[in-house]
Amino acid sequence: MISKVNLAEKFSLFEDLWHPRVVGELNDSYVKLAKLSGEFVWHQHADEDEMFFVIKGTLLIRLRDRDITLEKGEFVVIPKGVEHFPIAKEEVYVLLLEPKSTLHTGDVVTERTVTTIDWV
Structure with a gap:
């Protein structure tokens, strides 16, 4: 069934941080929403690219050789590896677009690693 997604409504359905929620599927990828605050963990995804699109706030993505600052309405694709x-x-509110095989914390397992796929 084809249906529209209201991002504000979906973001209102959860409060926890760094726990992406699936709101749609596109071919072999999930469209996810997450609320972020504070620092995450250094990680990489060996086989998947990952897109971060900022819906609200400012997100800093530190790379080994530089930093990328994303404002509302901006996105970046982090290449695999x-x-x-x-x-x-x-x-910060973000929309993530990533292959269904993407693990939340990539090659690192911490107390923040999400192992279940939750839909909202």
Whole structure:
């Protein structure tokens, strides 16, 4: 069934941080939403590219050789194999587009690693 997705409504359905929620599927990828605040972990995805699109706030993505700052309405694609470290000084809302096989924390397992796929 084809249906529209209201991002504000979907973001209102959860409060926890760094726990992506699936809101759609596109071919072999998921469209996910997440709320971020604070620092995440250094990680990489060996086989998948990952897109971060900022809906609200400012997201800093630290790379080993430079930093990328994303403002509302901007996105970046982190290529597979590139280590990255997301940082949100204040709460940030992001839309993620990534293959269904993408593990939340890539090659690193921490207490923040999400192992279940939750839909909203």
